Amino acid sequence: MERFEGYVFTALCSTNFLVSCLIFSRVTREQREPYMDEVFHIPQAQKYCQGKFTEWDPMITTLPGLYLISVGVIKPVVWLADLTGEVVCSTAMLRFINLLFNGGNLYLLYLLICKLHLREKTRTTSRCILSALSLSTFPVLYFFNFLYYTDAGSTFFILFTYLMTLYGCHKASALLGVCAVLFRQTNIIWVAFCAGTLVAAKMDEAWKVEHTKKRDEKSPPSQVPLSFSGAKKILLFTLEFLTSPSHMKAVLLVAWPYAVVGACFLLFVMLNDGIVVGDRTSHEACLNFPQLFYFFSFALFFSVPVSLCYYRTLRFLQVLKKQPLFFLFVTGVFLLLVWKFTFVHKYLLADNRHFPFYVWKKLLQRHELVRFLLVPAYVFAGWNFLDSFKSRSLFWSLAFLACLLAATVPQKLLEFRYFIVPYLMYRLHMPLPSLPRLIVEFVLYTAINAVTIYIFITKTFHWPDSTATQRFMW
Numbered sequence: 254m255e256r257f258e259g260y261v262f263t264a265l266c267s268t269n270f271l272v273s274c275l276i277f278s279r280v281t282r283e284q285r286e287p288y289m290d291e292v293f294h295i296p297q298a299q300k301y302c303q304g305k306f307t308e309w310d311p312m313i314t315t316l317p318g319l320y321l322i323s324v325g326v327i328k329p330v331v332w333l334a335d336l337t338g339e340v341v342c343s344t345a346m347l348r349f350i351n352l353l354f355n356g357g358n359l360y361l362l363y364l365l366i367c368k369l370h371l372r373e374k375t376r377t378t379s380r381c382i383l384s385a386l387s388l389s390t391f392p393v394l395y396f397f398n399f400l401y402y403t404d405a406g407s408t409f410f411i412l413f414t415y416l417m418t419l420y421g422c423h424k425a426s427a428l429l430g431v432c433a434v435l436f437r438q439t440n441i442i443w444v445a446f447c448a449g450t451l452v453a454a455k456m457d458e459a460w461k462v463e464h465t466k467k468r469d470e471k472s473p474p475s476q477v478p479l480s481f482s483g484a485k486k487i488l489l490f491t492l493e494f495l496t497s498p499s500h501m502k503a504v505l506l507v508a509w510p511y512a513v514v515g516a517c518f519l520l521f522v523m524l525n526d527g528i529v530v531g532d533r534t535s536h537e538a539c540l541n542f543p544q545l546f547y548f549f550s551f552a553l554f555f556s557v558p559v560s561l562c563y564y565r566t567l568r569f570l571q572v573l574k575k576q577p578l579f580f581l582f583v584t585g586v587f588l589l590l591v592w593k594f595t596f597v598h599k600y601l602l603a604d605n606r607h608f609p610f611y612v613w614k615k616l617l618q619r620h621e622l623v624r625f626l627l628v629p630a631y632v633f634a635g636w637n638f639l640d641s642f643k644s645r646s647l648f649w650s651l652a653f654l655a656c657l658l659a660a661t662v663p664q665k666l667l668e669f670r671y672f673i674v675p676y677l678m679y680r681l682h683m684p685l686p687s688l689p690r691l692i693v694e695f696v697l698y699t700a701i702n703a704v705t706i707y708i709f710i711t712k713t714f715h716w717p718d719s720t721a722t723q724r725f726m727w
Contacts, residue, residue, distance in 0.1 A: 258378045262363065262382050265386055266359060266360065269355075269359060269386065269390075270355075273355055274352065277348070277349065277352055277398075277399050279710065281345045281399075284722075284724065285344065285345075286344065288400065288724065289400075289606070289726065290402060291344070291400055293313050294313070294319065294401050294402070294403075295344055296310065297309070297310050298324070298342060298347050298401070299342045301317070302328070302341065302342035309531070310531070312532045313530070313531045313532075314529045314531045314536055315436065315438065315530070316434065316435045316436070316530060318403070318433075318435030319403050319436055323350050326350060326353070327342055327346060327347075344401070348399060348400060350401070350406070351397065351400070351405040351406065352398055354405035354406050355398040355405055358405065359385060360385075361412040361413055362384075362385040362388045362389055362412065362677075362681070363382065363385035364416055365412060365419070366381045369419070369681060370685045373684065377688075380688055381685070383688065384686065387694045387698055388677060388681070390698045391555070391677065391680075392555075392705060393673055394408060394673050395698075395702050396702065396705055396709075396726065397670070397727070399706075402670075403436050407674070408673055410430075410440070411440055411443045413429045414429040414430045414433055415443070415447055418451075423507065423508070423511070424510045426447055426511075427444070430447065430511070430514050431517075434518065438518075438528045438530075439660060439671075442656050442659045442660045443656065443674055444511060445511070445515065445656060445659075446652060446653065446678075447511060448508045448512070449652030450649060450652060451507050451508045452504050452652065453648035453649040453652045454648075454649075455494075455500065455504050455507075456490075456494055456648040457646045457649075459494055459500060460490065460648070463490070487647065487651075491651075535598075535666075536666075538664075538665070540594050540662060541594060541595070541596040541664060542591075542594040542662055543590065543591050543594065544662055544667070545657070545661050545662055546627075546628075546634070547661075547667060548672050549631055549637075550627075550634050551669065551672050552634070552672075552676055553634040553638070555698075556641075556676075556679070556680060556683070557697075558690050558694040558697055559680075559683065559690045559691065559693075560637060560641055561637065568640075569633060569636055569637070569640075583632060584632055588628050591624050591625060591628060592625070595624065597665075598665045598667070606726060607725075607726060607727065608669065608725065608726070608727055609667045609669060638679065641679070641684075642683075645682060653678065653679075656675075660674070661675065670727065708724075709726055710724075712724070
């Protein structure tokens with residue numbers, strides 16, 4: 254049976270790659286020239302192909318991981334196939350690198366799902382395979398498989414890093430984390446998350462020991478009451494754990510490879526005088542707390558087929574009725590954060606080629622009160638997000654939330670690409686959905702992909718002051 258399932262998975266991988274190649278061919282025929290950020294990425298990669306490693310476009314803000322990988326893959330192929338001329342490091346050849354990452358992402362997602370849900374009694378191979386296939390077609394990620402962007406490679410190395418962490422190969426995980434950071438500096442947050450899962454595991458052990466001594470075994474970490482007293486209890490325990498030399502020693506013995514990567518990254522930030530390389534004017538950090546609320550809404554929309562049901566909505570209403578003061582306080586905090594900490598990037602208001610431009614213009618900018626009226630929806634989306642983690646330990650959830658805050662809040666620009674890794678991490682750790690729900694999710698993702706790619710290819714337009722063809726995209 255296992256051999257048969259292996260054949261099925263191989264067939265699915267092959268079919269996925271074939272379909273992606275067909276879409277890639279159509280996209281490349283329609284858009285032969287570099288588009289959007291490719292205008293910077295492709296010429297820089299071509300310089301690397303020519304051996305000009307000291308030349309750098311100051312408009313590029315990420316490290317050269319994508320270009321180094323591209324040269325490392327393309328050069329041996331060029332040598333073996335004896336290719337010459339314009340085809341070497343052409344736009345199409347460089348874009349094709351991301352199709353290879355797409356196949357790698359599918360396989361890594363499958364391995365992660367199998368590892369994370371190993372102990373679930375209802376787990377079946379068919380559900381693992383379909384879940385991986387569905388996530389590999391996650392619309393925001395899948396779209397950028399056909400352009401020369403950093404998203405596919407960045408996601409690949411983050412998933413690979415986390416997989417090695419789960420298998421206890423921490424040195425390999427740290428090394429892969431370095432590769433992820435070379436694709437996008439903010440990936441250091443997810444390298445920290447990998448280390449954070451190790452800390453969370455140690456904290457779970459310490460918590461259980463402490464409560465066993467107090468004969469309070471009926472209150473495991475995942476069931477600490479959602480209240481001010483529960484939050485105080487966790488805060489005091491966390492402070493006690495982090496200031497304990499014995500606990501810190503136990504953590505460092507396991508997590509030291511990640512600490513080395515973190516120290517090297519801090520050194521880079523000091524020498525570079527910041528995280529961003531190149532043009533920094535458009536990538537200024539701020540405390541844009543509503544970004545977290547946008548992510549909650551984004552996660553709710555894309556996980557509706559697998560996360561939302563009548564019983565969960567009913568449970569939310571019951572919790573709301575049971576703890577009205579707590580939710581009233583949360584709503585008040587959300588309103589305050591929306592009022593005082595909403596930042597709008599100039600690109601969001603000016604670039605009508607991106608879908609977020611229309612989300613902002615048609616919804617959030619329709620009336621000045623709309624952003625406040627959406628707060629109850631944010632509260633529900635946030636609760637639904639956290640409720641999906643109820644099977645995870647509290648300290649693991651806190652580590653994830655800390656990294657989610659670090660990955661979203663400092664971003665001034667509302668860019669759905671920034672939500673790819675947080676969403677995949679969220680979706681991977683949800684209880685494995687039933688087969689019908691997975692089918693609905695896959696159909697939804699496929700439909701969105703078909704629409705967005707169709708719009709990109711056919712619904713072109715021109716700006717009044719430019720003859721270049723413009724296209725809509727994520």
